[in-house]
Amino acid sequence: xxxxxxxxxxxxxxxxxxxxxxxxxxxxxxxxxxxxxxxxxxxxxxxxxxxxxxxxxxxxxxxxxxxxxxxxxxxxxxxxxxxxxxxxxxxxxxxxxxxxxxxxxxxxxxxxxxxxxxxxxxxxxxxxxxxxxxxxxxxxxxxxxxxxxxxxxxxxxxxxxxxxxxxxxxxxxxxxxxxxxxxxxxxxxxxxxxxxxxxxxxxxxxxxxxxxxxxxxxxxxxxxxxxxxxxxxxxxxxxxxxxxxx
Amino acid sequence: xxxxxxxxxxxxxxxxxxxxxxxxxxxxxxxxxxxxxxxxxxxxxxxxxxxxxxxxxxxxxxxxxxxxxxxxxxxxxxxxxxxxxxxxxxxxxxxxxxxxxxxxxxxxxxxxxxxxxxxxxxxxxxxxxxxxxxxxxxxxxxxxxxxxxxxxxxxxxxxxxxxxxxxxxxxxxxxxxxxxxxxxxxxxxxxxxxxxxxxxxxxxxxxxxx
Numbered sequence: 001x002x003x004x005x006x007x008x009x010x011x012x013x014x015x016x017x018x019x020x021x022x023x024x025x026x027x028x029x030x031x032x033x034x035x036x037x038x039x040x041x042x043x044x045x046x047x048x049x050x051x052x053x054x055x056x057x058x059x060x061x062x063x064x065x066x067x068x069x070x071x072x073x074x075x076x077x078x079x080x081x082x083x084x085x086x087x088x089x090x091x092x093x094x095x096x097x098x099x100x101x102x103x104x105x106x107x108x109x110x111x112x113x114x115x116x117x118x119x120x121x122x123x124x125x126x127x128x129x130x131x132x133x134x135x136x137x138x139x140x141x142x143x144x145x146x147x148x149x150x151x152x153x154x155x156x157x158x159x160x161x162x163x164x165x166x167x168x169x170x171x172x173x174x175x176x177x178x179x180x181x182x183x184x185x186x187x188x189x190x191x192x193x194x195x196x197x198x199x200x201x202x203x204x205x206x207x208x209x210x211x212x213x214x215x216x217x218x219x220x221x222x223x224x225x226x227x228x229x230x231x232x233x234x235x236x237x238x239x240x241x242x243x244x245x246x
Numbered sequence: 247x248x249x250x251x252x253x254x255x256x257x258x259x260x261x262x263x264x265x266x267x268x269x270x271x272x273x274x275x276x277x278x279x280x281x282x283x284x285x286x287x288x289x290x291x292x293x294x295x296x297x298x299x300x301x302x303x304x305x306x307x308x309x310x311x312x313x314x315x316x317x318x319x320x321x322x323x324x325x326x327x328x329x330x331x332x333x334x335x336x337x338x339x340x341x342x343x344x345x346x347x348x349x350x351x352x353x354x355x356x357x358x359x360x361x362x363x364x365x366x367x368x369x370x371x372x373x374x375x376x377x378x379x380x381x382x383x384x385x386x387x388x389x390x391x392x393x394x395x396x397x398x399x400x401x402x403x404x405x406x407x408x409x410x411x412x413x414x415x416x417x418x419x420x421x422x423x424x425x426x427x428x429x430x431x432x433x434x435x436x437x438x439x440x441x442x443x444x445x446x447x448x449x450x451x452x453x454x455x456x
Contacts, residue, residue: 138403158453177407
């Protein structure tokens with residue numbers, strides 16, 4: 001029963017219809033959460049005793065940094081599923097995630113450098129986390145470039161999938177090697193195992209923003225996957241039917 | 247391997263490239279020995295990385311063009327084993343010669359003698375990793391017409407840990423600090439790459455040839 005419904009869900013046609021229905025709803029929730037999170041973060045939350053008001057960029061910076069890693073993991077897991085079970089949907093989701101992940105990585109780098117200017121007095125330092133984030137951006141670019149370079153899209157997504165998995169093995173190594181090399185970045189304030197060292201009045205809007213970013217990603221990936229799915233399946237019957245109905 | 251040995255230019259060119267890039271740096275940043283001593287390990291390693299990258303493309307290219315790669319795929323032996331053989335051959339032709347010229351470059355960049363010894367060890371441990379990781383990239387791009395640029399985009403970020411551990415090891419040796427930690431890390435990376443990269447390469451080759 002469960003397997004059957006899963007199979008049905010993974011079929012291109014069913015996914016296309018379901019995703020089309022879900023997108024507006026998730027989109028609305030996402031917009032509401034962004035508004036709440038931004039208002040809470042920018043207006044209600046108190047100013048930091050050390051960094052003043054300029055810490056408020058955390059509400060963009062940290063969620064996008066989380067997303068940059070999260071999306072890479074999603075991409076790698078989907079690639080693995082696609083490679084092992086040859087599920088089209090997984091391949092499509094993986095490859096649709098890559099540009100979104102690259103954008104989040106870029107956003108994290110850009111906001112980080114805007115934050116770094118008043119705090120550290122410089123736009124860019126060769127610091128561990130900054131460097132590994134930059135390398136993550138290059139890994140994303142590699143996946144996108146490889147995918148675009150291969151004509152046959154099924155082959156392309158499998159090749160890009162292998163690259164994504166190789167990247168996942170390397171990310172921890174890169175991260176720790178770079179960390180060992182140099183660090184200036186402030187330590188983690190939320191994910192420590194004891195109580196977070198961030199104040200609860202700042203933590204709540206941060207988490208709201210994180211959920212909002214996640215939903216935003218879901219909306220984007222569904223939209224991109226629908227488009228990609230239509231492109232790939234353009235010669236099948238269900239797409240032809242769809243066009244005729246409209 | 248034998249074929250590569252017969253075409254001497256393919257061995258000599260990357261070596262010349264390695265030496266040339268290294269000589270460009272003193273010309274670019276000035277001939278102050280103290281500056282060179284600081285920049286030296288990094289410069290040599292970046293040059294080694296680039297020359298390794300330069301000759302990666304040849305690893306499967308000619309086999310792909312004359313179809314013997316497909317024959318390898320069809321053979322009864324596991325593809326990953328054959329891939330290990332290919333990579334080893336490639337490393338013997340492209341990685342090993344770097345070790346021979348590296349001491350010379352170390353002297354040119356006024357590295358102390360102890361640091362040159364460590365430089366050799368890092369090259370010995372590091373260049374096979376470059377070949378192994380590079381093999382995955384080459385296998386993914388072998389069917390493409392303009393694979394070169396994409397290959398460097400795929401492979402260079404993955405080379406970063408090797409670069410970091412190797413050049414900090416040489417730095418530390420030049421400063422007279424113990425370097426065993428870095429060397430162990432390099433060794434660990436080598437073992438990891440040796441066990442995983444052939445599998446990934448074999449899978450990539452299958453995709454590229456499908």
